[in-house]
Structure formats: C-alpha cells, structure tokens
Amino acid sequence: MARFGVRPDTRALLVLAAVLAAIPLVVRSGYLLGILNFVGLNAIAAMGLTLLMGYAGQVSLGQAAFFGLGAYTSGILTATYAVNPWAAMAAAALLTGIVAFAIGTPIFRLSGLLLAMSTLGFGIIVYYVQVNWAALTGGPSGLTAIPPLSLGGFRIDNDRRFFYLVWGCALLLLALALNLADSRIGRALRAIHGGELAARMAGVDATRLKLQIFVVSAAITALAGSLYAHYLTFINPSPFGFGYSIELLVMVVLGGVTSLWGAFLGAGTLTILTEALRAIMPRLTGRTQAEYEIILFGLLLIGFMMFLPKGLAGLARGE
Amino acid sequence: MNLADQVLQYLLSGLVVGGIYALIGLGFVIVYSVTRVINFAQGEFAMLGALVMVTLTDRGIPMPVGFLLAALAGCGIGALLEGAAIHPIRRGSALTLLIITIGASIVIRGAALLVWGTDPLPLPAFTGGPPLQIGGAIIVRQGLWVLAVALAIFAGLWAFFTRTYAGKAVQACAIHPTASRLMGIRVDRMFLLAFTLAGGLGAVAGIVIAPITYATYDMGLMLGLKGFVAAVVGGLVSPPGAIVGGFLLGILESLTAGLVSSGYKDAVAFLILILICLAQVARLLPWRVVEEA
C-alpha cells in the first residue's frame, strides 16, 4: 500500500492549519462558519471510523452510538451535575472507550460480517436507552441548557470561536493518528491488512490490536459527540441513530477507507454537498432536497465501492 | 382479563409478527447460503411488495392478481439488484458487498419515497370480518392469512429444495460452490436465482403484513433487521432455523412488550443478536453462526 512518508503529511498539515486559521478572519457569514463547524465535527467522528475500517479492517454500523455516548455523557455531566466541561469531555471519551472495550472483547473474535451486524445491534440498543431512560437523558425531548466550553473566562459560545476549537482538535487528532500510522502499531496493522496469517506468524496479536483500535476509534468519535453537545447546547436522541451511522459510513467510503485524510475529505464533501442540494433542489424541481438526499447517499456508497474503492483520497494520490 | 388470557394474547400477536420475520429471514438465508452475501436490502423488498400492492389495489386490480404481480415485482427487484450491483463485484470481499447492499437498500428506499411519499398507506385485509376469539384472546383475520401464507411458502420452498433440480442445485452451491461448478452447475445463475427468490419472499411478507401495519416507504429497515436476527438464530444457513428464529423473535418481542416494558420492545431483537454472538464465542452454540475471525 503506497503511503506518504512523514514529510509530505507534515507539510500538508501545516498548510491546512494555516488555511483554517485564516478562514474565520475572511469569512464573515455565521452560516458558512456553521457549516464548516459541522464539517469539522463530522471529520473528527469519521476519523474514528476510518481508523477502524482502514487500519483494523472492520466495519462498524453503529458508530453513531459512540457519538451519542460522548454527547450524552458530556451533556449530562455538565448540565445536570455541573461538572467542568473539559473534565466531562475527558470522562466521556474514557467511558465510551470502556464501553467499546466491553462490547469489543467478545465480538471481535467473530468474523467481520457478524462484527458489523453486532455493531449495528449495539447502536440501536444505545439509541433505545437514550430514548427510554428519561430520568437520566431527558428522553426524547432531550437535554437543554448544556453550557458551552470556556477557557478561563473566555466562553466558546459563537461560531467563530468554536471554529478554532473544533478544527484545532481535528488537526491535533489527525497529527496524532498519522503518527500512529507510522509507528510500530501502524505497521503491525498494515501487516494484518496485508495477510493476517502471516502477520500472526510474525508475532502480531491481531485480535488484541484490532480491539485497541476499536477502543481508540470509539473514543475519538465520542470526543466529536462531546464537542457537538457544547456547540448546539441542546441534544436529543434523534441525531444519534442509525441514519448518522450510515452518514459516517458514506463519508469514510467517499473519502477513502484507508486514508485518514479521507475522513476530512469525505466529511467536507458530504456536508457541503447536502447544503448545496438544499439550495439548488427546490429551484430545479418543485421538491426539497431531503427526498433526493437519500438516493444520493446510496448511489455514492455503491458507486464508490464499485469504482473508486480508494475514495477521493485515492484519486488525489493518483491511484 | 386474567394473566393466562394475557399471555395467550401476547403469544398470538407474537406468532403473527413472527411469521413475517420468518419469511424475511428465509430471504436472508437463501441469499447468504448461496452467495455468502448479507443482503441488507432484504427488508426493502418487503416494503416494495407492500407499496406496489397498495397501488395495484387502488387501481382496482383484484386481490389475488395484485398479490401475484407485487410478488413478481419483488422478484424483479431482487434480480435487478443481483445483476447491477452484486454480479460485477462478486469477487469482492464480504464487507465490500455488505456496504454495497447497504447502498442499494438506501437507493430503493429513496426511490420509494419519491414515488409514494411519506404518508402511510392503508391496504384492505384479504377478507373482511371481525377478529377471531381464541379463549380470552383475539387474532385478526389478516393475522390468520399471514400464518397461512407463511406456511404455504415454507411448504413450497421445502418442495422446491428437495424435489426440483434447481432447488437441489441451489443447495449444492450453498454447500460447496467449487464442486457444484465441477458438476456443471452455473454458479452465477444460482446467484441470480437466490436473489430473485429472496426478492419474491420479501415482497410476499410485505404484502401480507401491510393490511395490519400500513405500507410506508421506511418500513423496510426494521423489518429487515429483525428478519436478519431471525436468520442468525439458524446460523444464516439453515431455513428451518430462520423459521424457528422468526417465530421465536416475534413471541419474545410480544412477551417483552406485554410483561416487561413496552419501550424496550425493539431492543429485544438486537439483544438476541448480541447474545447469540456472545454465545458462539463462548462455544455454547451447537452450530457456527458465521466463520470466526
């Protein structure tokens, strides 16, 4: 599998960081910043899934559950128990990681297909708990009055400030994940991907590694969920259902399953595409965009899996 | 109403819904055993069957004719799915194919949304009349139709698999594709046959349940997922297993809603799924659900 060396990645990261730092200074529109903020949140969440799919070779159809667990843990701790939001965020990632470990330990011994379906089942169960355990989660009406994050007295309560926060986190995580890819662990994972039997014979404990990646991927997606909760200051179960799991899947496939940059590409493309459709569709046809959105997602999924399995990142690399 | 009557009611309701899960589960089993693909779009076949039937009935087409046509429509979509999306990638990994069927299910759902809109559409029951009393419990007439059709299909499939050449060929492919090919069986024809059959099965399930549940463009997702759980109970390769699994799931769901908590009813299916996976890992099951990692 051809990969960038460390240098081009670092260069790309710095360029991206510079561009992102400049955007809020140039872009005045809160609406556009809002879209970019959601791209950032989706990028972090999708990165979690890319780690799992690209590096551990497993599909999760319930990734939205981790997103929701992160959001609800943060939301409940800060809104109901007045815990410090940063501590709550750390707790959310930790808790989600533990849950992932508990779920993953038994099911990672099964083959990919059953793992995928189990994650699906897990995702749906988490959704139902969020809906039914009203005393804790606010039930279907959700949780309001979640405080925004703040650094000292500096409240991160508007789009511009949140932009720096979410993209700062995204770049940091990307840098860390890219580092991981080049470490011993990353190479071990690539070995598994290349041929599990041979990897095992070389002393790689495949199952344990995959489980570790599962836990990390869950924690990263949970982090995105926490940020989401502090951004909207309101959450309810509906964004955390099966539909979002599928959206994340589409983002990862679109961007390129084996590329962490792909998570960014996929998240950006999908979020912007959806918004663009919202603007154009009512003018082209009498109907609103949501009715076509579903078909578009499905076609993208099929098309990319069939013709562009390396996704947009693969295209960019010229594969 | 005493407890015994209540439990009887739950059992009867569970049987009806279980029949649907069994039909859909059978579709999963037929496709998986021949192609090793989990067809995520199985539930959407049921949705299409139901909605097509609604349209045909609205146009005045008599019920038996509509039934046949809607079932054939399901077969057609199954064949189309196989030809357009599965056949070209048949050498791909199982996960790739899974994602492709996910994409297909989304496309079918989106198309249904465009054609039929979001509103649930009613379908008249096959025969009119009040529900039947059994002890202190009731079963609606359409529920009896569900069970009757399901039993007829099970019998028909059994005859197909054991008495016809095509059916035995399908079984052979399920057991050993290479040997089958050596014996002159066209495996890719079997792929097509499997998907076509599954499409028809799914459509029939949808047609027969729609008078009770209405037909909506998004009814396929949950039905498909639960049918999948039914199939998993039988190891994804055993038709009788899927049938037992379907009825078991329907009854457990009903009992949970009645005796435990109505809010968690839908979670039952997925709890069962996870439990089965765990049971296999703990080597508690006498059969292998899917290959292990």
Added chain:
Amino acid sequence: MPRKGLRLALAFLVLLSLPRLATSQEPYKIGAIFSITGPGSSLGIPERDTAQMLEAEINAKGGLPGPVRHPVKIIIYDDASDETKAVLAAKKLIEEDRVAAIVGTTLSGTSLAILGAVQTAQVPLVSCAAAIKIVEPAAERKWVFKTPQSDWLIIDVLVDYLKSKGLTKVGWLNVDYAFGELGWVEFEKAAPKAGIQVLDHEKFGQKDVDMTPQLTRVKAANPQGVVIWSIPPSASIATKNYRDLGIKAPLFHSHGVGNKAYINLAGPAANGVIFPVGKLLVAEQLPDSDPQKPVLLAYAKAFEGKYGPRNTFGGHAWDAVQLVFRAMERAGNNRAAIRDAIEGTRNFVGITGVFDFSPTDHNGLDRRAVTMVEIVDGQWRPAK
C-alpha cells in the same frame, strides 16, 4: 474612446437602476422553517402550504396594508425533522437571507435546537411547536413566541371532560417520543388533582406496527376510559388494535389525531373517539356568537379549496404568519420592533384561539383554544 465607453457605462447603470426606482418598496422578508420531510412532514406540509397561501393572498393586495404597501417574501426551508438541519437553516435565514422574523419550526425538538441561534442573533421567532420549554422560562425566552396550545392547557380540558363524565379510573398510552412524553408529564400532574387515577401506563414506538401487547395490559386493568397520546400512523394502529381487542371503555385521543390521515388509516375504528383540539375541525358547528367562527370558516374554505382537508397544524402556521404580518404593519422591518409588537398583541382572533401576549406569557392562549370533538361516521362533531 474610453470617455465614450464611460458615458455608455454610466447610462447603462442609470437605466439599470430605473426599474428599482419605479417599483414599490423592497419586500419584507420572513423566514420559515418547516418539517416538509421526515416524521414531522404530515404536520409540516400543511404549515408550508398555509404560509405560501398567506403570502400569495397578501401580495395579491399589493402587500402589507399601510401608507406604503410592502410586499412580503416568505423564505421557506425544510429541516427534514432534524435538529442539525434546523440550526443550519436558522443561521442561513438570519445571516444570508437577513429575514426580519422567523416562523416555525414544526416539531418541538427542532424549535428547542434553534433557540440559541435566534436569541443570540436577536431575531424574533414564532414557533409552531407545542413544547412548553420553547417559551418558558419567560425571562430566558425574550425573542421566542409560540402559537400551538401548550400540553397542560389541552390536558386540563381533557381532564375536566373525563371528570364530568365520571371517568375516574383510566388507562394511558403514549408514543415514546417528545409529543407523547410531554402529554404524559402533564396528565400525571393534572389527573390526581381532579381525582382521576391512572390504572396503567404504557408506551409504544412511533414506528410500532402492533400495540396489542400494551393494550392487553391496559385491558386487564379494567379502566373506565382509555387515553392514547400519539399521532398517525401509530395512533391509527393503536385505535384498530383497541377495537379488535373488544375493549368497551370509551377511547380518547390527543389533538395529534385532528387530521384526516388519522381517520383514513383507522377506518371505522375511529368512530366514537373523543379528543381535545382547536376549534377549526368543528368550525361550522360553532355558535355564531363565537368570535373565532368567521376567521375559522374563511381559512377552512381557502385552504380546502387549494390544498386538501383542513388541518390544525396549518392553523398554527396561519396564526404565526399573521402575527408577524400584523407586527410588521406597526413596526416595519426592524427585528426588535417586531418582537415588541408581537409581545404587545392583545385579543388577536386566530385559528388556534384568541391570543393575548404579555412579557410573561409568550403563548397567549386560554381555554377558548380547546374544545372536545367526537368522530362520528368519519366526520368531526362537537362532543357532548
């Protein structure tokens, strides 16, 4: 040459600006966010239709009444019943489209989600969703109003009716998402005060296709009456199950079934169902002394002529849009002034009821907004 070009360009620009000078004023812009797709679509579509109908009506007269008539433009976005899309739509309306006020959303969840955006940007919002949290606590909802009746008001009228019929031991089922839960919260509070005991409380999912297990439990508790709090299709399925199980106790529903879809799906099972709802459904049978009657009849006729069966949710949108129109007549295009004007609205005869806003009451309704209706032969009649 350049001189000539410059003169031509100037002339062109002057020509270009002429049409602008000739027309009447720039249209006043109102934003609208409705759930045109997704689970809320059966509520959102009549709301959208009503908004578009009112826009056409007022522009046909040249615009808002006044010394200078201002045409009105209602910019409608679909939130697909999704919180995130609602927030993005709100931001777009506020920043890009620069609307003076926003009408909507359809569902409580999406309205709650956009509260932050509208309060921060200080844009008046008239919501078409019912949750009480949308307008309370009043001190923290300066910019937000709503037109649907609150659940506690509807439940109060229902509870009074149950008590008046001597039904003191009841069963209750609700759909497990916001609408159903909120109804239960209010009923749980109001019932004991009226001496009504809830013998059994059950829940079901929006997408459930069979409620016989839950209804079997309710039947076993032997209640004198049963209340189901949901919207179609689950409300229709539950109604059919109820009749199939042969439960004889009178069946009550919520205002969520105040639409033709419920009756179409439930069929003859719907007959005999009694529910609290706004007066729109029985407008023709109201006494002539009711100040709402002419308004209701006019709206019902106009809507049914163009779009289909009348719908109380369309009525919520009618009220919201009219409130903004009236505020704009007094206050022009200024967001803060519109907010003040809405808050100062008194005795506004609308579809949902007669509105009296105040700094502490941003819903403005009283019992005149609710009446008990019975379904007889697939038609709505005032309940006796």
